[in-house]
Amino acid sequence: MKPINEVQSVMTPLDRKNVDTDQIISKEFLKRIERTGFGKYLFYHWRINADGTENKDFVLNDERFKDSKILVAQENFGCGSSREHAPWAILDYGFQVVIAPSFADIFHNNCFKNGLLPVRLEVDEIEELLAKGKAAPYSLEINLEQQTVTGDDGKTYSFEIDPYYKQMLLNGWDEISLTFQYEAQIAEYEKQHA
Amino acid sequence: MAKTIIGKIWERHIVYEEQGKPDLLYIDLHLLHEVTSPQAFEGLRLAGRKVRRPDLCFATMDHNVPTRNLPVINDPIAKKQITTLEKNCAEFGIPLADMEHPDQGIVHIIGPELGLTQPGKTIVCGDSHTSTHGAFGAIAFGIGTSEVEHVLSTQTLWQSKPKTMEIRITGELGFGVTAKDVILAIIAKFGIDVGTGHIVEYTGEAIRSMTMEERMTICNMSIEAGAKAGLISPDETTIDYLRGRRNVPEGAAFEEATEKWLALATDEGAVYDTVLEIDAEKIEPFVTWGTNPSMGSGISDTVPKVSDFENESDKEALKKALTYMGLEQGTPLSSIEIQHVFIGSCTNARLSDLRNAAEVTAGQKVHPNVTAIVVPGSRTVKRQAEEEGLDKVFLEAGFEWRESGCSMCLAMNDDVVPAGERCASTSNRNFEGRQGAGSRTHLMSPAMAAAAAITGRFTDVRTMKFAHV
Numbered sequence: 001m002k003p004i005n006e007v008q009s010v011m012t013p014l015d016r017k018n019v020d021t022d023q024i025i026s027k028e029f030l031k032r033i034e035r036t037g038f039g040k041y042l043f044y045h046w047r048i049n050a051d052g053t054e055n056k057d058f059v060l061n062d063e064r065f066k067d068s069k070i071l072v073a074q075e076n077f078g079c080g081s082s083r084e085h086a087p088w089a090i091l092d093y094g095f096q097v098v099i100a101p102s103f104a105d106i107f108h109n110n111c112f113k114n115g116l117l118p119v120r121l122e123v124d125e126i127e128e129l130l131a132k133g134k135a136a137p138y139s140l141e142i143n144l145e146q147q148t149v150t151g152d153d154g155k156t157y158s159f160e161i162d163p164y165y166k167q168m169l170l171n172g173w174d175e176i177s178l179t180f181q182y183e184a185q186i187a188e189y190e191k192q193h194a
Numbered sequence: 195m196a197k198t199i200i201g202k203i204w205e206r207h208i209v210y211e212e213q214g215k216p217d218l219l220y221i222d223l224h225l226l227h228e229v230t231s232p233q234a235f236e237g238l239r240l241a242g243r244k245v246r247r248p249d250l251c252f253a254t255m256d257h258n259v260p261t262r263n264l265p266v267i268n269d270p271i272a273k274k275q276i277t278t279l280e281k282n283c284a285e286f287g288i289p290l291a292d293m294e295h296p297d298q299g300i301v302h303i304i305g306p307e308l309g310l311t312q313p314g315k316t317i318v319c320g321d322s323h324t325s326t327h328g329a330f331g332a333i334a335f336g337i338g339t340s341e342v343e344h345v346l347s348t349q350t351l352w353q354s355k356p357k358t359m360e361i362r363i364t365g366e367l368g369f370g371v372t373a374k375d376v377i378l379a380i381i382a383k384f385g386i387d388v389g390t391g392h393i394v395e396y397t398g399e400a401i402r403s404m405t406m407e408e409r410m411t412i413c414n415m416s417i418e419a420g421a422k423a424g425l426i427s428p429d430e431t432t433i434d435y436l437r438g439r440r441n442v443p444e445g446a447a448f449e450e451a452t453e454k455w456l457a458l459a460t461d462e463g464a465v466y467d468t469v470l471e472i473d474a475e476k477i478e479p480f481v482t483w484g485t486n487p488s489m490g491s492g493i494s495d496t497v498p499k500v501s502d503f504e505n506e507s508d509k510e511a512l513k514k515a516l517t518y519m520g521l522e523q524g525t526p527l528s529s530i531e532i533q534h535v536f537i538g539s540c541t542n543a544r545l546s547d548l549r550n551a552a553e554v555t556a557g558q559k560v561h562p563n564v565t566a567i568v569v570p571g572s573r574t575v576k577r578q579a580e581e582e583g584l585d586k587v588f589l590e591a592g593f594e595w596r597e598s599g600c601s602m603c604l605a606m607n608d609d610v611v612p613a614g615e616r617c618a619s620t621s622n623r624n625f626e627g628r629q630g631a632g633s634r635t636h637l638m639s640p641a642m643a644a645a646a647a648i649t650g651r652f653t654d655v656r657t658m659k660f661a662h663v
Contacts, residue, residue, distance in 0.1 A: 017511055018386060018486055022625040027606045031258065031271040033232035033278050035339075045627050050613060074507065076387040079420060079486075080625060081604075082322040083230065084338035105356075105390060105422050106322060106336050113340035162354065164215050175340070176241070179348045182210050182218055186246075186350055189209045189220050 001115045003172035007096045008141040009069040013133035014059055019073050020080035021107060025089040038085055039092030064137045072099045072129050077118075078107025087116045097142050099149065101126050112165045115172060117144060119159050128155075144170060196461035199427050200358050200393045203333045203458065207316050209350055216352040222315040224345050225301045226253040226288065228279040229606070230320030234343035235282040246349045248287040252310055255279055255293055256300045257606050261569050261596035265293050272607070286346075299572020299598045302326040302540040306410065307574050309439025313428040313455035318345055323540045323622065325416040328425030329409035330432055331458050333393065335423040356422045357467040359392040363400040365475040370656040372550065373408035374542060374620070374639035376400065377415040378480040378490050380472055386488040389421025392468065395460060396426050400474040406435040407544045414541045415622050418487040427459035481527050481652050482624050482637040484515035489624070490637065491527060493654045499523040518626055519634050520614065527652050532636070534617035535566035535647040536629070537593075539603035542620035542640050543571030548579050549663060551620075551644040552587040556661035560592035561650030567594040567609065569601040587663055593647070605630045618646035 077100040283290040317334035327334035416424025482490035570576035603621035613632025624635040
């Protein structure tokens with residue numbers, strides 16, 4: 001997993017609550033047996049009209065956000081299915097950070113396994129970011145080490161993150177290798193519960 | 195100190211704990227299917243790792259499988275996913291109920307059927323509806339593919355201890371009101387993220403008088419309330435269901451297990467982080483009208499109006515949902531016409547669900563504007579239903595009687611609702627495009643879906659004729 005610490009880019013304002021993983025990556029794209037190549041299907045049915053043309057009203061099709069690495073959305077981002085294809089698609093598309101007031105549990109967990117940084121800010125802070133980001137392109141600088149989000153107008157927000165997962169993201173650790181250090185404890189548990 | 199069942203099971207599964215870290219939890223049962231496992235097995239191969247406990251794994255194929263013309267799979271990418279699971283199970287020594295196997299079915303239906311699901315276990319699967327197994331008093335939750343790989347390699351997971359929530363369902367259910375109506379009413383009342391960060395225990399008289407199959411329907415949709423897992427303390431109903439099943443201990447060992455299982459129940463006076471309550475007697479047959487499972491109402495209600503909401507973002511969400519669903523504000527739910535009916539899914543495709551639907555269907559005809567399918571949850575359910583003659587009830591009424599699988603719940607196979615058309619569905623999610631791009635899903639109970647199939651619109655099942663089947 002690629003380590004992550006500082007990310008700077010224009011933010012993409014996705015002003016929606018309850019963005020579910022069916023919207024992030026629709027089921028017709030879940031049949032691949034690889035982890036890669038899902039980016040072009042991200043938010044497919046919001047990006048592409050039924051006739052195959054681009055939906056110009058959808059924020060990801062706005063040229064100003066084409067190189068964005070930071071997605072900002074409303075509450076309960078990533079609800080629904082456990083499909084890890086959702087963070088794979090978000091990362092493969094080019095995002096490295098998702099900022100929202102809250103995340104669904106399984107999606108939140110899946111982010112940490114893939115080096116996608118989920119940042120929780122307060123509802124009113126998200127409202128402020130979305131208002132600025134929709135009015136004009138607004139750049140953010142994320143610093144995981146410092147746990148801060150700073151706008152190009154100097155406004156800074158700080159966020160909380162579980163220290164264990166923070167270290168994992170900063171170092172790009174492979175969790176399975178870490179767990180193998182506890183093999184003796186696992187074997188002992190199995191012995192006692194056989 | 196009085197403990198909840200959640201605390202008891204959690205503590206017994208801690209392999210390692212340290213301040214500032216999640217707990218390392220042992221996993222007793224790992225269920226696998228074709229869609230969320232291939233990348234995990236590939237990860238094992240790339241790292242030269244093996245499966246630590248293949249004997250604690252069980253796999254089947256359900257998401258992609260066709261429900262007619264078996265065993266032909268027309269979609270080459272779906273077929274590759276199926277054959278990949280076969281190869282992976284063979285290579286790593288994991289038991290598999292494949293497409294031809296008499297035990298095949300939706301993973302959350304066959305786990306309990308085979309007696310693999312037992313009280314006190316920790317159960318995971320790369321599927322969010324793993325919460326179904328909580329009905330037995332197990333901690334069961336959905337995981338991503340990286341975690342699937344982690345469990346395959348180590349039989350453990352790092353998990354932060356969730357908060358606990360009690361949802362108490364008081365009183366008795368009225369005539370025609372089912373477990374599905376209860377869980378939809380809970381989600382509508384408390385919201386789709388009320389359970390975030392929590393494991394929910396369902397309690398109360400209404401739960402105690404439910405069968406295991408009804409309890410599974412309740413726990414199944416815990417994820418639709420955002421909960422990590424949902425469970426129910428074991429009682430005699432649980433024990434009766436388990437007795438005699440294939441993977442359950444026999445004789446004296448069963449009696450010993452029973453004692454342990456019953457002792458898992460939440461102690462009197464145990465404290466939860468949050469307690470919510472709902473009155474079963476006020477719940478009527480439910481129908482969703484929107485694009486997430488909390489957007490639903492009792493059948494005698496109407497589609498809400500924008501003016502019913504105060505908050506701007508709620509108003510906006512309602513407008514978006516109604517535009518997608520092609521519905522006008524204030525429309526009586528019982529006037530909405532449908533074109534499709536799907537009776538199936540891990541929520542509602544067990545034998546009792548099919549019986550409930552058949553009671554309403556018997557002697558009636560499917561409305562000429564409606565295409566209706568029944569997809570039993572497993573081969574076993576299909577066989578049992580056929581022994582009772584339920585297939586004939588459905589076929590004579592004009593339903594299609596299919597092979598088991600996830601089918602139209604998520605439309606990964608050929609069972610798709612066309613764009614702009616409306617489906618009365620016994621599944622669990624009504625998200626945009628869930629049953630096919632542009633499709634419009636309305637969630638309800640099997641009896642309500644059967645009533646809609648006959649009348650061609652949403653109909654209060656309490657006004658229908660019930661037959662004995």
